[in-house]
Amino acid sequence: MSADTRLEKLGVSGLGEVDAPAFSGLAERHRRELHVHCYRMLGSFEDAEDTVQETFLRAWRRRETFEGRSTFRAWLYRIATNACLDLLAKCRPQPATGGEVRWLQPYPDRLLDELPAGNADDPETVAVARETIELAYLVAVQHLAPRPRAVLILRDVLGWPAKDVAELLGDSVNSVNSALQRARAGLREHLPAERQDWTGGETDTRTRELVRRFTDASIAKDVEGLAAMLRDDVRYSMPPTPGLHVGRDAVVNDWMADGFTELGRLRAVPTCVNRQPAVAFYLWSEQAHAYLPLTIDVLRITGGTIAEIVTFHYDQFPRLGLPERLPMDGTE
Template sequence: MGADARLQEPGMIGLGEVGEPAFSGLAERHRRELHVHCYRMLGSFEDAEDTVQETFLRAWRRRETFEGRSTFRAWLYRIATNACLDLLAKRRPEPAAGGEVPWLQPYPDRLLDEPPAGGADEPETAAVARETIELAYLVAVQHLAPRPRAVLILRDVLGWPARDVAELLGDSVNSVNSALQRARAGMRERLPAERQDWTGGEDDAGTRELVRRFTDASVAADIGGLAALLRDDVRCSMPPTPGVRVGRGAVVDDWVEDGFARMTGLRAVPTRVNRQPAVAFYLWRERAGAYLPLTIDVLRVTGGAIAEIVIFHADRFARLGLPERLPADGTK
């Protein structure tokens, strides 16, 4: 059996004998799940892309160190996790604070829905689970220090044994278990108390109707109609712009101050990101003769009302696969 064939087995060995095309083909099978893993660690779609490329480069350069004691997939996860920790040490030595994550970026469902390389029963299906990809989870994770963050994701999301996480991080099993307890406590403090009752990720009729009403009221700049859809404790943020508005009154006041009630010429396209309903808004631009990207509103729905709105800027449209413009008749 040749080296390339052996690499396709669970206990594959002999990476040092493999050519670059074959190695790249094997690594590419895991690109999406590694990208999602790095995205959880970093909160940024673009940083995750850069880190996956760095992971593949490091893996190729270190291919002779692979001894077959773990799967190729687990080996790549080790390299990716360390690449994330290295980037965090350079770019963000301190975790997020105050409930804000300025670097937060959305993740399109169309990419999360890509079939796993090895089929539906493969471990990577856990990597795109709804409850650990929603924005509220991402925000809570970003408030953890990098190493406890890595422990939480590896243990609770990917299901790694404590001894494997300890080996990756160069810590003891006791240290890993202690870090996991602290991380879980931090997540409980940050995650909404009613998280078990979320419906924002479900494509049920009630949520679809609520999103339709939100869309219609937004296009009509109907502030009263929008206010009626919000929970009393609704949260609204617009990363990377600083500030989180909390409470219906604060959110509505902010919309009024920004002149939203006087806005005309909006069109909307429904979409989904991070397993949540979202609406992409376009604004009529006379000079372009078309509706051009404005914002993307990502909604979290709880108990039949909107509990959170995270608004992203127009520069996210291309990454989400949204049209660059809508023609005058409003068709795509």
């Protein structure tokens, strides 16, 4: 049952007569999709959390302004988009530059699974939903100015008509269409050239095998073996640590050679983040007598090779539902 149908069941034409528990029930049905929308806009899981809370607070305070001219869901999206624009204007007046996004955070697949199914029978719809949550897309979007970014997400991801986007932003339809063209051009500058090069597209078997080899080589600290799995133009970043390494030599020399082989004993847990394969690594601690969280590598795989590695710190493990520690494996 939609939120608008539930409003009818409550016997009210708007939200002015709805009490706080009923309003919360209506709004909470849309929390996950609003959170993902804000995440696309902001690139940060934590900022998206705060912005959804701000969205619900604004919606409650302005509930009497809902007149039913749009759906309740669309009304919440309007409030959420403006809350994102306000946060960007206050905290990030300039978009990302240089191909890296230091505030980027991962999004666990287990939470993405909570999204409404939508039109699951339409391959294009499924592909768009998957592609626009991948890290390559998130990074590219963060390089756009906030308003063109909003236009792009509302038009190309959510499929809103231009006139609805224009009403939300207080612009003309012509201005929205112009902003969309600029945003698409800007997006292409920061995405791999071919669509299949940034969406993975590998069979599950090939992907699993490459991830297994990557995991084994990482645990063995086999730099040559790892290098052989990388594309010539592989990219590596470790937000929030500054620095983007591009090219196999740069990644091997600047990342793998920088203390990598000096690490102690490692264990790994395979997982999925942003609809991409990932590997969480744990480092043995004599003091804790257990393996403790170290880093998580999120992989973009193309043509049987690794095209990009984004490494996140151990502070992301709890959000991703990963174990706090791993026991000794019998070799210690």
